[in-house]
Amino acid sequence: EVQLVESGGGLMQPGGSLRLSCAASGFTFRLYDMRWVRQAPGQGLEWVSMITNGGGNTDYAESVKGRFTISRDNAKNTLYLQMNMLKTEDSAVYYCATTLGRTTYRGQGTQVTVSS
Numbered sequence: 001e002v003q004l005v006e007s008g009g010g011l012m013q014p015g016g017s018l019r020l021s022c023a024a025s026g027f028t029f030r031l032y033d034m035r036w037v038r039q040a041p042g043q044g045l046e047w048v049s050m051i052t053n054g055g056g057n058t059d060y061a062e063s064v065k066g067r068f069t070i071s072r073d074n075a076k077n078t079l080y081l082q083m084n085m086l087k088t089e090d091s092a093v094y095y096c097a098t099t100l101g102r103t104t105y106r107g108q109g110t111q112v113t114v115s116s
Contacts, residue, residue, distance in 0.1 A: 001026045002024075002025075002026040002027050002098075002100065002105045003023075003024070003025045003026050003107075004022055004023070004024055004095075004096050004097070004098070004105055004106060004107035005022065005023045005107055005108070006020060006021070006022050006094060006095060006096055006107045006108065006109055006110040007020070007021050007022075007023070007110055008020040008021050008110060009093075009094060009110030009111045009112045009113075010111075010112070010113070011113045011114075011115065012086050012112070012113070012114050013086075013114070013115070013116055014086060014087060014088055014114055014115075014116055015085060015086065016086050016114070017082070017083060017084045017085075017086065018083045018086065018112060019080060019081070019082050019083070020036070020080065020081040020083065020094055020096075020110060020112075021078055021079070021080055022034070022036075022078065022079040022080070022081075022096030022107060023077065023078055024077045024078065024079065024096075024098075025077060027098075027100055029072075029074060029077040030053060030054075030074040031053055032053050032098050032099075032100065033050060033051065033052050033053050033098065033099075034050065034051055034053075034070075034072060034079045034096060034097070034098050035047065035048070035049060035050040035051070035096070035097050035098070036048040036049045036050075036070060036079075036081050036094060036095070036096055036097070037094075037095050037097055037106070038090075038092035038093065038094045038095065038112075039092055039093050039095070039109075040089075040091060040092040041092075043092075045095075046061065046063075046092070047061060048060070048061050048064055048068065048081070048094070049061065049064065049068060049070040049081065050070070051070045051071065051072055051079070053074075054074075055071065055072050055074070058070050063089075064083075064090070067083065067084050067085045067086075068081060068082065068083050068084070069081070069082040069084075070082075079096050081094065083112070086112075086114045087114060088114050088115060088116075089114075090112060090114050091112060091113050091114045091115070092111075092112060093109040093110065093111050093112075094109060094110050094111075094112055095107055095108075095109045
């Protein structure tokens with residue numbers, strides 16, 4: 001059974017930093033690209049960042065470029081998102097996700113709230 005479990009969210013002041021983690025199990029993590037998406041209250045899902053299976057290529061939404069860094073540890077089956085210079089508009093539930101064949105999997109999400 002594919003499982004993705006996010007952690008690391010919380011309440012942070014604008015300008016602060018958080019690091020999210022996503023523990024993966026139930027599939028061969030090192031073979032699959034991974035991504036982070038987020039959903040703000042009343043909004044649809046927004047793609048945030050992706051990383052290829054080997055970690056050699058990454059991409060970011062313009063809204064987070066230069067502030068967020070995606071990474072992975074294939075030995076630990078874990079995906080990360082380092083979030084710096086947080087803004088109030090970064091407040092959302094953050095999910096890690098992957099697509100295996102025709103099926104997309106997401107975790108339960110972790111809440112990030114940026115507020116003074």
